[in-house]
Amino acid sequence: MAEHNQPALLSLVVPVHNEEDTIKIFYDAIQKVSPEVDAEIDFHFIDDGSTDNTLTILRELANVDSHVHYVSFSRNFGKEAGLYAGLQQAKGDYVAVMDVDLQDPPELLPEMLTDVKSGEFDAVGTRRADRKGEAKLRSWFSAQFYKWMNKVSQTHLVDGARDYRVMTRQMVDAILSLSENQRFSKGIFTWVGFKTKYIPYENRERVAGSTSWSFWNLAKYAIEGIVSFSTMPLTIVTFLGLLSFGGSIIGGLFIVIRALISNSSVAGWPSMVTIMLFIGGIQMLSLGVIGRYIAAIFMETKRRPIYIAKEKK
Structure with a gap:
């Protein structure tokens, strides 16, 4: 002082x-x-x-x-x-x-x-x-x-x-x-x-x-x-991954049960495409968020002034 x-x-x-x-x-x-x-x-x-x-x-x-x-x-x-x-x-x-x-x-x-x-x-x-x-x-x-x-x-x-x-x-x-x-x-x-x-x-x-x-x-x-x-974005991405995984398990069980009961299947290309785009979107979002954190780590490890x-x- x-x-x-x-x-x-x-x-x-x-x-x-x-x-x-x-x-x-x-x-x-x-x-x-x-x-x-x-x-x-x-x-x-x-x-x-x-x-x-x-x-x-x-x-x-x-x-x-x-x-x-x-x-x-x-x-x-x-x-x-x-x-x-x-x-x-x-x-x-x-x-x-x-x-x-x-x-x-x-x-x-x-x-x-x-x-x-x-x-x-x-x-x-x-x-x-x-x-x-x-x-x-x-x-x-x-x-x-x-x-x-x-x-x-x-x-x-x-x-x-x-x-x-x-x-x-x-x-x-x-x-x-x-x-x-x-x-x-x-x-x-x-x-x-x-x-x-x-x-x-x-x-x-x-x-x-x-x-x-x-x-x-x-x-x-x-x-x-x-x-x-x-680090909340990473937590959100994890939650979305778990949600997508849980949804796929429920959907798989539904298909198996329906096949056992009625032995029939209905063509659903629109719904299939929608699901594929949804899951693909979550994957791309997850990669983007994780990539942003990795980029920050990458820049820090360079130790540039x-x-x-x-x-x-």
């Missing part, structure tokens, strides 16, 4: 990907609230393989402000890699994770840091109280994800929770100790424990630019979360 004669240091971890329109707006917004923050602030931008002028802008900021630091990846490794890299680089007594598009309100920072510094909480996170401005279908799928994730996993996720949070150094070190390649930060933040408070706020739209998170990307991210923090830095300051 900081010395008594020195202010505490709050490190802001900010992953960015093609965010040339928002970086300076974000930087200025933080500067406006910084007098109310009871700590010195430094920035750790993580450039996730941007193809626009993001890196140029980060270089310019770092040249004029010694509190601005950045890491630029050799390619796009994904936001999870950016978060991990940022937490590695952050040296503050307290660490905050924020999005650069100002959907995470900077004006909440003073309150969040004060609550953490009080010692009552190890982390103060945020959650959206509503989803105004978001597509209804996307909102519905997000709500369903949180609902079912909490049913199939022992790791509880707060509905609407954002990555935006302020954490103690102890909690950050605990998160960094989990060096898995297949990362799902929302689950990791909860899995490591520590007492966390959530502040609700009304949903905000991006201040500029456009999101790189398509519906398909969000769907893949949801699958990643389920695979990382739940979570990211590769090309430039940093």
Whole structure:
């Protein structure tokens, strides 16, 4: 922790990907609230393989402000890699994770840091109280994800929770100790424990630019979360296998008994085809689910680095 004669240091971890329109707006917004923050602030931008002028802008900021630091990846490794890299680089007594598009309100920072510094909480996170401005279908799928994730996993996720949070150094070190390649930060933040408070706020739209998170990307991210923090899909597949097996036994007994009683059989191509497709579908579903878990194991056993830095300051 900081010395008594020195202010505490709050490190802001900010992953960015093609965010040339928002970086300076974000930087200025933080500067406006910084007098109310009871700590010195430094920035750790993580450039996730941007193809626009993001890196140029980060270089310019770092040249004029010694509190601005950045890491630029050799390619796009994904936001999870950016978060991990940022937490590695952050040296503050307290660490905050924020999005650069100002959907995470900077004006909440003073309150969040004060609550953490009080010692009552190890982390103060945020959650959206509503989803105004978001597509209804996307909102519905997000709500369903949180609902079912909490049913199939022992790791509880707060509905609407954002990555935006302020954490103690102890909690950050605990998160960094989990060096898995297949990362799902929302689950990791909860899995490591520590007492966390959530502040609700009304949903905000991006201040500029456009999101790189398509519906398909969000769907893949949801699958990643389920695979990382739940084995329930494997249990469901096992149940379907037992159900199919039990149904085949009952069907076989029915055919034998009918043959003994009436010595007749009725042609049933439609029903046979339906049964074959049903059983084949269960088999393909089972292989797909099991394959997804095997793929996760395969990626972990490679022990590849979570990211590769090309430039940093």
